[in-house]
Amino acid sequence: METTYINRKDHIRQVAQQLFRKNGYTATSMRNLAGEIGIEPASLYSHIKAKEDILQQICFELAGSFFDAVTPICDALIPTEEKLRRVIVAHIQVITNNLDASAVFFHDWRHLGMESLKKFRTLRSEYEELFRSIVRQGMAEGTFRKVNEKFMVLTIFSAMNWTYEWYQPGMNLNSEAIGNNLADMLINGLKTIERLKD
Amino acid sequence: METTYINRKDHIRQVAQQLFRKNGYTATSMRNLAGEIGIEPASLYSHIKAKEDILQQICFELAGSFFDAVTPICDALIPTEEKLRRVIVAHIQVITNNLDASAVFFHDWRHLGMESLKKFRTLRSEYEELFRSIVRQGMAEGTFRKVNEKFMVLTIFSAMNWTYEWYQPGMNLNSEAIGNNLADMLINGLKTIERLKD
DNA sequence: CCTACCGATCGGTAGG
DNA sequence: CCTACCGATCGGTAGG
Numbered sequence: 546m547e548t549t550y551i552n553r554k555d556h557i558r559q560v561a562q563q564l565f566r567k568n569g570y571t572a573t574s575m576r577n578l579a580g581e582i583g584i585e586p587a588s589l590y591s592h593i594k595a596k597e598d599i600l601q602q603i604c605f606e607l608a609g610s611f612f613d614a615v616t617p618i619c620d621a622l623i624p625t626e627e628k629l630r631r632v633i634v635a636h637i638q639v640i641t642n643n644l645d646a647s648a649v650f651f652h653d654w655r656h657l658g659m660e661s662l663k664k665f666r667t668l669r670s671e672y673e674e675l676f677r678s679i680v681r682q683g684m685a686e687g688t689f690r691k692v693n694e695k696f697m698v699l700t701i702f703s704a705m706n707w708t709y710e711w712y713q714p715g716m717n718l719n720s721e722a723i724g725n726n727l728a729d730m731l732i733n734g735l736k737t738i739e740r741l742k743d
Numbered sequence: 744m745e746t747t748y749i750n751r752k753d754h755i756r757q758v759a760q761q762l763f764r765k766n767g768y769t770a771t772s773m774r775n776l777a778g779e780i781g782i783e784p785a786s787l788y789s790h791i792k793a794k795e796d797i798l799q800q801i802c803f804e805l806a807g808s809f810f811d812a813v814t815p816i817c818d819a820l821i822p823t824e825e826k827l828r829r830v831i832v833a834h835i836q837v838i839t840n841n842l843d844a845s846a847v848f849f850h851d852w853r854h855l856g857m858e859s860l861k862k863f864r865t866l867r868s869e870y871e872e873l874f875r876s877i878v879r880q881g882m883a884e885g886t887f888r889k890v891n892e893k894f895m896v897l898t899i900f901s902a903m904n905w906t907y908e909w910y911q912p913g914m915n916l917n918s919e920a921i922g923n924n925l926a927d928m929l930i931n932g933l934k935t936i937e938r939l940k941d
Numbered sequence: 942c943c944t945a946c947c948g949a950t951c952g953g954t955a956g957g
Numbered sequence: 958c959c960t961a962c963c964g965a966t967c968g969g970t971a972g973g
Contacts, residue, residue, distance in 0.1 A: 571769040572854065575952060587953080588958045596952065652850065656770065690931075696916065696924055699909050700902050707901030718894065726894055733888075734932025773968060785969080786942045794968065 554592045557582065561599045562645035570600055570653040601661050604654050607646045608668050610639050619675050625683040626732060632676060633705060633731070634724030640708050641720035647709040676701060701731060752790045755780065759797045760843035768798055768851035799859050802852050805844045806866050808837050817873050823881040824930060830874060831903060831929070832922030838906050839918035845907040874899060899929060 551559075560581050564573045575596060579586040593599055614635040618628060640647045654665055677698045683689035689697075704727055712723065749757075758779050762771045773794055777784040791797060812833040816826060838845045852863055875896045881887035887895075902925055910921065 569767065569769055569854070571767055574950075576950080585959055587960080587962095590953070591958065656767070692924065692928070693916070696921070697928070699905070700925060700928055703902045703905030703908075704898050705901075707897070707905065710901075711897050718891070723894070726890065727898060730890070730895070730898055730932070731928070732932055734928070734930055772966075774966080783943055785944080785946095788969070789942065 557589065557592055558599055558602055559645075562603060562649055565600075565603070565653060566645045566648035570649065570656045597656075597658055597661075600649070600653060600657060603646050603649045604657065604661075604665060605668075607639070607643055607650045608665070608672070610643065611636065611672055612668075614639050615672070615675055619679070625679060625686060625688045629676075629679050629683065629732065630725070630728040632679065633701070633728040634721055636705050637708055637724040637727065638720045640705070641712050641714075641723070644709055644712065644714070651706055651709065673698060673702065704731060755787065755790055756797055756800055757843075760801060760847055763798075763801070763851060764843045764846035768847065768854050795854075795856055795859075798847070798851060798855060801844050801847045802855065802859075802863060803866075805837070805841055805848045806863070806870070808841065809834065809870055810866075812837050813870070813873055817877070823877060823884060823886045827874075827877050827881065827930065828923070828926040830877065831899070831926040832919055834903050835906055835922040835925065836918050838903070839910050839912075839921070842907055842910065842912070849904055849907065871896060871900065902929060 557578070561573070561578055564577055564581060568577075575589055576586045579589055582589075615632050618631045618635055621628065621631075623631070655662070657665055677694060680689065680694055680697050680701075684691050684694065708723065712720070718726070755776070759771070759776055762775055762779060766775075773787055774784045777787055780787075813830050816829045816833055819826065819829075821829070853860070855863055875892060878887065878892055878895050878899075882889050882892065906921065910918070916924070
């Protein structure tokens with residue numbers, strides 16, 4: 546049986562993601578990686594310059610995916626509550642579509658070198674600001690309760706970013722349902738309440 | 744100036760927590776640790792048997808703190824909503840009082856050896872069940888909306904456990920306020936709503 | 942708590 | 958993509 550493989554560099558990154566997720570970046574050796582792929586350790590360096598290159602690729606490519614998914618929603622002219630719901634769903638879909646990369650992204654970004662680390666932190670701040678501005682808007686117009694804005698956004702990210710820890714592809718909840726459940730919970734809360742019609 | 748030090752074993756663990764939190768368990772060498780303490784690497788082994796011993800101490804002692812803080816609240820005869828609020832506040836206080844240990848607990852538990860790992864997972868399940876039973880009770884009696892129970896509890900833990908990533912001791916929010924804000928948000932949601940009196 | 946040291950493994954390079 | 962190999966560093970032990 547013949548299989549068409551993706552190119553070697555992507556193959557390396559894919560296997561690396563799995564190993565980094567399972568054992569952590571530092572605990573994964575280039576020998577582990579090469580062994581899993583089925584080549585000699587030294588051969589990896591025909592495709593990559595250094596171990597950290599792989600980490601950089603994983604982190605920055607996923608960062609790109611987050612921005613690509615969320616930015617168009619931020620620019621859309623839709624009600625604030627709906628906007629928040631949609632960015633939550635979009636963010637979670639990126640995570641569930643990239644579970645290995647997400648685990649590395651959230652765990653191992655701090656092992657990036659100084660230069661990459663700085664760039665990474667900047668990107669992350671910019672991304673968080675996208676959510677912060679939606680929350681700010683909602684509070685200003687009275688859609689959302691006025692609570693500490695920073696705290697609010699941190700909580701939203703907390704709830705979203707833990708998803709990769711427990712989500713499994715075979716689950717009875719698909720990723721859109723998870724996003725909507727989470728948005729429901731954050732927006733409407735857990736309590737049984739009588740609501741006046743909108 | 745004389746200082747009374749805590750005993751050496753505790754000192755080792757305390758410094759280890761800081762280093763593990765900053766650089767990760769695997770990326771921290773016994774030489775790093777010894778250097779930070781100011782002794783020779785080999786001298787560490789007068790106080791501990793192995794590197795993993797330190798990780799075990801950190802993880803299981805913090806697990807104990809979580810149980811100690813939350814169990815009495817679970818046993819109390821108080822309304823379900825209040826009970827959920829209090830376990831959330833208690834859990835977050837354990838985290839904010841043990842920031843280094845919490846970071847290690849949430850990040851590095853997977854580097855425990857097979858035996859400890861199994862024990863750790865069992866404890867964690869038991870702990871999660873404490874929260875799950877409160878949520879279940881609340882849904883049964885109509886205090887909480889009926890949503891997927893497992894999902895609900897995972898979201899609560901997500902929001903709580905991310906705290907160690909951004910909480911800093913000097914913040915204008917103290918840990919009880921953070922717990923209450925979080926409980927508010929999870930219980931009442933973000934939306935501006937008209938509520939009937941309880 | 943130190944000196945001296947072990948075998949194993951690390952990320953990476955030279956040269957083909 | 959491989960063979961052969963580098964210097965550095967790893968967790969840990971022997972013996973005092």
